[in-house]
Amino acid sequence: MKALWIKIVLLAVALPGVWGNVAAQVTISADFDTGSIGSVRRIDSVRMLHAAKNSLEVMSFGIRSRIDPLNPVDTALLPSSRWFHFRLEGVKGKLMFLHIPNTEMVRPFYSYDGEEYLRFDAGECSLPQTVYKYFLHDTVYVAYFLPYSHARHKAKADEWACSPFVRRQRIGRSGEGRPIEMLILTDATVPDSLKRRVWIHSRVHTSEAPAAWYLEAMIDELLSDAPLSREILRRTVFYVVPETNPDGVRGGYSRSTAQGVNLEINWDRPDSLTQPEVRVLKRTIDSLSTERPFDVALNLHSQSAPFVTYWIHTAKSTSAKMYRRKMLLSALTVAHTPYYRPIDQRFSEAAPRYAEGWFWQRFGERTLAVTFETPYTYYNNDPAGEWVSRESLAELAHASLLALSDLLDLGGSERRQADSERMKARGKWLRRTAKDRQFFGGSYLVAERKGASVSFVFPDVAEGRYEVFKWIPGPLDKKFAREENRWQPIGEVVQEQAGRLVWRYQAAAPGDVLDVILLVPKSER
Template identity: 30%
Template sequence: MHINSVFDGGNIECISAREAGDIQLAIRRDNESDFYQWFYFRLTGAMDQACKLNIVNAGDAAYPDGFNGYQAVASYDREHWFRVETTFDGSALTINHTPLADSVYYAYFAPYTMERHFDLVHDALASPLVDSVCLGQTLDGQDLDLLRVGFPGENKRKFWFIARQHPGETMAEWWMEGFLDRLLDEDDPVSRELLKRAVFYVVPNMNPDGSRRGHLRTNAVGANLNREWIGATMARSPEVYLVRELMKEVGVDFFLDVHGDEALPYNFIAGAEGTASWNDAKETRQKNFEKALMEASPDFQMEHGYERDAPKSANLAKATDYVAETFGCLSMTLEMPFKDTIDSPNDIEGWSPERSRQLGRANLTALYSMRDQLDV
């Protein structure tokens, strides 16, 4: 038997793999950071053996409560990911699985590699609606890609969508696949009408370095990008700095930051209620968007989510609060689960890439329902 994670997005350390029933593993920390929770590795040579894979440092991970009720994912082909029996005793996370092949992959959620990201950008560029903008380079020297969808024009709104500030939240880029697929479908009447009104600025992956390195939450030097929006610099967080500068140049009329949440088994919105400029009109617009999204997708709900920020307690280092206060627009964070959704469970796959893609598509329906409110 052999354990390996030396590949795009991989993360695990093998302590011992002498016996299938007692494999000892540990998750590596993000570089220059105490964050860790993301894992992605390959097991070979264990076909038809009852394997017990013990991730011994899970209890000290960034969000250990997220492992309660959680089931890891596995795949033989890295295309179809299914849930496998997983237990958590407060200290170790144990995956119990008998592989049906001599090569099997395990992960915290279905990975979204940088290679797939390149395919996503390339496929989008096949559309005449899309211009690709390389905003600059990350600290590891990777390109930071922005896709501009639609043609600028007088009175056109500027809609911004970003994903994966936290690289281990791979469901966010799966969401982007569905969102872009529908937005670029010239036969889709919702997309056509939205592109008459707005230009879309889309950053499918805000954190290429963390994605390739197998990080949970930070970039190459341990910066949590969603705490960098006030003081971003090219030396520490060029990803945020470059996006923020283009926002200042072109403007923002709508903003959605797509994430995943380790603990909560729901899809939900977190808003900018703590900003100093929050008022009844902004409250109404956000609630209307949430209601429209719930109508568009039964996988979305409004009952469960984060506690609202107290008035004027916003942290402007966070993207949603920074954009809301700087540009005065409807600015929100969309969260998806690492687990299954309680309200609409899928026993085989849990929350999955395909369900993330479908929620991305549904967001365009919600946006279309809000079109007149976003014109003011």
């Protein structure tokens, strides 16, 4: 593009008289759901003669994304200006340069109909903080990321509410009076008292649309006919608040409510400064936890850093047991997706101003509360690799469900686990509880000699072919190799008729490590 820009400038010098103000009117607006724009300044509008009878209209605009309102609660916090989403009209057949300097945009999105969005090509983003494109239609929408509107939240909630596995509840209202809704996902034919309980909330920071697409894919999968989804819902109750900050979503704010408050750090404020949205979540969580707290609480976000991450709280600020559980969830996620690596893990102290710190103070080790972040741009800090899209976010959501299923043993007949702690061992095995390894339960086994065996018993297994995996306990560390902390395939077995299945594991050598065995139907892997 630099060559094109130089060419345009040279033509202006060499062909005086071919430049002039472009008569056609271009308008820029943001008066729609999730729309957001700050100021607009026309830098230039010219007509370039590039053939005997043809000319090219070139227009450039300086656009500043809107800054969130000043935060009346945390006055030292600088407001964000990340999100933009605006509509251009009158641009058909024009080469448009859009300079947006006050946001860290990387290959944003455009759409001709406000529904189907595409990323700008890398070549169209080669100038600093600028996108440029020759548009083929008169109306174009431009957004920081693929928008997820307030209207879509409502439409998907309407769709999901038609499922027999969903109950829909209005749990409160936002600062501007919009409903805040919770979806309860489970198989109602199984008593809730027998199930695990998972809390999920999203869209606290309203510009973080990737997390909304990720959650949509997760819910869609849970409500699908997939056998694993049915097994998970038989064993789990999910309490999901997809749109915590509906005012911010509808109004197109970046990280705040319409009043300027960052809800993410509003959990430890006195009642007079606690926002309605946070009060709704706290009240709902407390009311649902009177008899039994949640097993897992996920706080979904998106970040400008180009990688996926969990924010894992240190053992010092929580406990060694909680740290180990969070690290295991993280390792299981790494094991199921190429989009998340050990080096992408992030660590912080649990602070009560965040939801996770509030959960820790209230419920301690009984609830694993953690923030999960998707990127906006690309994965693995690699711009030459996979870029974030609806499809890749759906793959990531699938991996997260597998990780959650493995952590809480929710897979039923689709992902059967057997722990070596509860199985009969023969030969010489040493039971280990090393504090520097990641494993299920309270211990794992290490063989003292080759041929030492353990018989794993799986009751009520349907006939069919199964793959068998074992978990490889790796370092409890910020970094570990892909060969560690993962499910390693160790064989296949054919169940000739329904009933008990016994898998006998034999140590291949002294030092062989054995923790949990996983049985997966061959066709479902």
